[in-house]
Amino acid sequence: MGGNTITTPATRVPAASLAQSRAARELGLKRGEFELAVRLGRVRTVPAHDGGRRRVARDEIERVRGTAGFPESLRERVRAVGTTEGASLMDITTARFTRLARAGILTPVRFYLNRYRAVVWLYLAEELREFAAAEVNAPLMTGRAPDRMRARLDAGIDLRPRNWRSRHAGHLLGQSDDAWERAAAVASLLDPVTVLELVKCPYERGYLSKLRPESTGHGAPDSPSARIAERIMTADDPHEISWLRASLLLSLAEARGLRSAPRPSAGFPAVAPPAPDVVPAEPSKGTGEQSPPDTGPLRPSRGLLGRFRRRGA
Template identity: 45%
Template structure:
């Protein structure tokens, strides 16, 4: 039965091998859950490309055909994107739950996603193969006494899980975005309004960053309390982390400004934005509707954002834990909201 199923998928993939396909169609051919497929794309195991003229992101049929034609390739891919909670993660490393949590808090293990349970505690998820690699690379941390430096940091209340998740999330998004203002917007999502204003004084440019920001977290808080927990996770809170994002944002905005200065809607190139009011700038290229939510908080702000409009113009472990930012349309509106985040539920798997 398994052989027949494999042969059937291979035949279907050969039919699609000469063309591109949607992520949903590709996941169906591979027999993967959509969340598994989307995480494979974000982790770089699968390729994707934007359609012409700003259309949805598509998947080359050739790579899907190669996977279906290779025995065991799909199973290997599924294992590459398998995620586990702290209990299963501890068993995978061969350590107790307490030691696993200490390793994660010290920054040795980087979460890939999270959800908030009914007790408003954050439950982190980790890529299983990364934990196995860590066990092979750092066996000395899995037994014996905790190194003095790590012990001192943990004694001071150090917890790097949220910061490591933010850093990973930013890098995953930057990996797949080329447009300079969108890349700058990704970095800006980790900064609060005050830090953003200090890094980017120009109101036109700040609005440009807001309307082009991706959804940073797909967690859907079910209560205001859970929303507050998630909101704290989205923003850098350590001074050193804030400084790093501010520095990167300044550099990214400089690059974006050189390629395409931010303009108010309808503002001719070279015109001072002060005369155009506070309606917000939009750079040349793709646009969003003016009513799209920006960096707002609250339990209900995690919903999908408005679609782009108009033609081109001149994520158990408990810890601190709001709503995501604006979502992109098309494939990334789908992909960015499906990196395996879960609704509130059990603390572990």
Template identity: 50%
Template sequence: MERAEIDRLRAQDGFPDAFKDRVRVVGTAEGAELMDISAGRFTRLARLGLFVPAKVYVNRYGAVVWLYLTEELQHFAAVPENTRLLKGRTPETLRGQLAEGVDLRARNWRMRQLGSLLRQAEDPWARAGALAALLPPVEVADVVEDPYERAWMNRLRPALSGRTLAGTSFAHVAERIATAQDADEIEWLRSDLAHSVEEARALSPAPRPTVRRTGPPARRTAGPIPPLARTVTAPVEPMPAPAPAEPSDTSGESTALTAGPAPVEPLVRSVEPRRISGGRAPERRHVPRRQPVPAPVPRFPGAGHEPSRSTRRLRTWLRRGAPRPAEV
């Protein structure tokens, strides 16, 4: 509520008692006592739509409790034309409606709530949201087909007092009270909703997500294959040339051991081509050579096999010629 409205109410005579009497609500029993009628007659008059509920809730027993403004009940009882409804027999036309099961309390309460919401709406989208709050979601989607407009309208959609019980065991009862049920009521709300949406479109279209235009994705070109990693090794120093061997009186056995294996000649010898008389192309022959016999491998004593007889004679002859070491 705006501050100016609060200041206006405070400036009235008899504030705050007069203001409390205006907003005071009573149930069926207190309302019947206030109007000096029975509770049954009060309920029948309320079902016929003669009393408009100001508030509704579902108690812990699942019963729907309707509350009415005291000021409106007092005003209805003070009108002389309503005396025949409060005293005596109920008219035949009204009794026929009651027999058919007419109950206009929920519809009148929804119309009161809608009027309050429309007075508080600041733009056409807010008015459309107030109308959509009373319609089933299927009807709203049928009237407003654009999903972005529905999303914007639902954002401005107010919450009714009958839907504050969501999550309880009697939430479906409150949902039924806050939603339009009659065919003529639904058709009237659909017509007003379509008119409000058209007016809102012309004034300010519903916001939509911005579309970013981007070019086609760049194709990745094949790049050159990176070279293989090089292996870094330490520089190899050249081996020093062996010093020339000095002549010594070493035995033939040591000379044979240090000399190393003799170089092996290739098995195939290349023969230079020769020109043949008659103008033919020279021929290349490969003359196989005989494989040289490998030198005998010296064996140490106790290495396994015994040396041959020729080798034992050579070793005996070398021992005789070598001088013996002097004894100390």
């Protein structure tokens, strides 16, 4: 279950635009609420003139303010809840809620690390209510879980990280107005060794690194919390990795057809290869192990990127 996380890109920047912090204040949203509103497309952003952080057009502020029930309706549409509150909204036990989430039936919209560095997943309250109200989902709410679902859960599979990454990818690609930016967004979900394998040119790697989307803060760089968050944000499922590899190659082919990556003189230094002992990060204990879904062999096509943009972290 995923929502629309794509933020509509704009081809030009209106003269009257606000920094995101100012836009959040004008809309009466807390920082986390505003960030989620942007990720879900509830508030649309535009590129900044100077290439910095995206901004919010004044017209967009007025559009959001003009929606029915503002501001309470907007806050409710971006309300994220944890397992206990989510189970209460759906009128099921927390154990059943967790199993539905681990099985990939419920898709997290955010995550954070608590004081013990355990991963806490958050879900969109609006989506949970819609799921519970749909008659087709009644068997999952009260009945015995399907055999296939129980087998996967018994095997220890946890699809929450992968589903969140899918949603996150949709947001990143929705904000990418350029082929190189789209390639950088896909590359940010792969481990450095895989990127090195696929992108041989050091200037291209440097450009992708320069364009890499800003990551959500989860502690100081190289801190234990930051390393856990990095593992969550890096694909570790074989089929997911294959899909991302194909998407990166397609994005690079499109980007190279438009222009070459800048050389160091243009301000984009080449990225040196990682040390030989660098290996892809293993899944953290807080997220659970993942195993490949039952899908057929991957056949890369240009439909991959379009599908990635439409999918709902």
